Amino acid sequence: xxxxxxxxxxxxxxxxWRAQGWTDAAxxxxxxxxxxxxxxxxxxxxxxxxxxxxxxxxxxxxLALLAFSRQGExxxxxxxxxxxxxAASVTNAVQRLEAQRLVRRRPHPTDGRTxxxxxxPKGQRVMRAAAAALNxxxxxxxxxxxxxxxxxxxxxxxxxxxxDFVRA
Amino acid sequence: xxxxxxxxxxxxxxxxWRAQGWTDAAxxxxxxxxxxxxxxxxxxxxxxxxxxxxxxxxxxxxLALLAFSRQGExxxxxxxxxxxxxAASVTNAVQRLEAQRLVRRRPHPTDGRTxxxxxxPKGQRVMRAAAAALNxxxxxxxxxxxxxxxxxxxxxxxxxxxxDFVRA
DNA sequence: AAAGATTGAAGCCTCAATCTTC
DNA sequence: GAAGATTGAGGCTTCAATCTTT
Numbered sequence: 001x002x003x004x005x006x007x008x009x010x011x012x013x014x015x016x017w018r019a020q021g022w023t024d025a026a027x028x029x030x031x032x033x034x035x036x037x038x039x040x041x042x043x044x045x046x047x048x049x050x051x052x053x054x055x056x057x058x059x060x061x062x063l064a065l066l067a068f069s070r071q072g073e074x075x076x077x078x079x080x081x082x083x084x085x086x087a088a089s090v091t092n093a094v095q096r097l098e099a100q101r102l103v104r105r106r107p108h109p110t111d112g113r114t115x116x117x118x119x120x121p122k123g124q125r126v127m128r129a130a131a132a133a134l135n136x137x138x139x140x141x142x143x144x145x146x147x148x149x150x151x152x153x154x155x156x157x158x159x160x161x162x163x164d165f166v167r168a
Numbered sequence: 169x170x171x172x173x174x175x176x177x178x179x180x181x182x183x184x185w186r187a188q189g190w191t192d193a194a195x196x197x198x199x200x201x202x203x204x205x206x207x208x209x210x211x212x213x214x215x216x217x218x219x220x221x222x223x224x225x226x227x228x229x230x231l232a233l234l235a236f237s238r239q240g241e242x243x244x245x246x247x248x249x250x251x252x253x254x255a256a257s258v259t260n261a262v263q264r265l266e267a268q269r270l271v272r273r274r275p276h277p278t279d280g281r282t283x284x285x286x287x288x289p290k291g292q293r294v295m296r297a298a299a300a301a302l303n304x305x306x307x308x309x310x311x312x313x314x315x316x317x318x319x320x321x322x323x324x325x326x327x328x329x330x331x332d333f334v335r336a
Numbered sequence: 337a338a339a340g341a342t343t344g345a346a347g348c349c350t351c352a353a354t355c356t357t358c
Numbered sequence: 359g360a361a362g363a364t365t366g367a368g369g370c371t372t373c374a375a376t377c378t379t380t
Contacts, residue, residue, distance in 0.1 A: 009251070028309045034320050084173075089350080091363065095364095134193070142325055151319070158309070259343085343375085353366085355363085
């Protein structure tokens with residue numbers, strides 16, 4: 001971790017933006033860069049916690065989704081839609097998880113086109129251990145329950161507006 | 169853009185998390201995934217707007233920083249600290265900007281170790297045009313000024329807690 | 337030694353093209 | 359033709375190692 005700045009670069013940028021006469025867009029600009037930077041920090045923290053398990057947040061999400069599913073297995077396409085990532089990303093994540101013996105892939109019994117990813121017993125164990133470690137991070141966030149809910153709700157508006165899902 | 173889900177995957181995941189008994193961490197988990205997903209959507213939208221200018225948000229940020237600087241030039245290290253990205257990312261961005269003739273690099277007059285990136289007149293023009301296009305995106309966000317400010321403030325708490333800067 | 341910059345490696349993401357199966 | 363999956367390309371990020379200058 002490098003030396004921290006003696007001021008908030010986002011607030012400084014917003015000031016600059018306003019000074020340029022773009023006052024109507026300065027708030028949006030600050031919001032966008034805030035989200036970008038917060039994502040970077042959160043991802044770094046989460047990935048650091050997951051590192052001992054040889055997992056990344058992307059792969060953890062796949063593992064958790066499988067662990068929560070009824071049969072412990074899901075078609076790759078369904079995983080991608082649920083996690084909102086490109087099919088190529090799912091292929092990559094599942095290949096790595098399979099190499100780690102956390103997931104097994106098998107052909108769909110009736111549809112020859114689709115591939116199923118199935119979590120293994122080892123995958124179940126690793127997922128639980130990793131989730132426990134992550135919970136410490138989530139529970140340790142410097143925000144209260146009300147603030148967290150407000151944050152999630154605000155970002156939900158954003159995601160909904162972007163057409164991420166329907167039926168809020 | 170693929171078909172949207174008929175439900176919010178973040179809310180669904182939070183429900184699952186709570187059903188597993190991890191109620192104290194469910195809020196944090198939802199907040200983290202919300203930020204991740206919002207970042208993805210915002211970046212995609214911003215990059216799409218910047219595409220006609222052959223710019224990416226990363227490179228736009230460098231260009232804007234230079235445009236706002238007193239002399240129109242800054243040492244690479246300073247750019248990295250201000251934008252909070254790794255030195256390697258700055259090197260990469262400046263190299264691309266130089267290839268586009270939007271920036272020129274020149275040695276520091278007194279310190280032989282540092283390299284200065286200087287915005288060119290063409291860079292100034294492109295930056296202004298790109299900023300105008302971006303302003304439409306920022307101004308068109310589905311959130312009011314108060315909501316934007318609350319979002320920025322909440323994320324500022326997060327960033328400050330992560331040691332991103334001091335002196336809120 | 338310390339600071340600034342660059343290079344190469346590796347991870348993740350997206351898109352476009354391709355192949356197989358329905 | 360449409361759907362599901364995979365591959366290859368390109369972009370961005372980080373880290374570790376290296377080189378030059380202070």
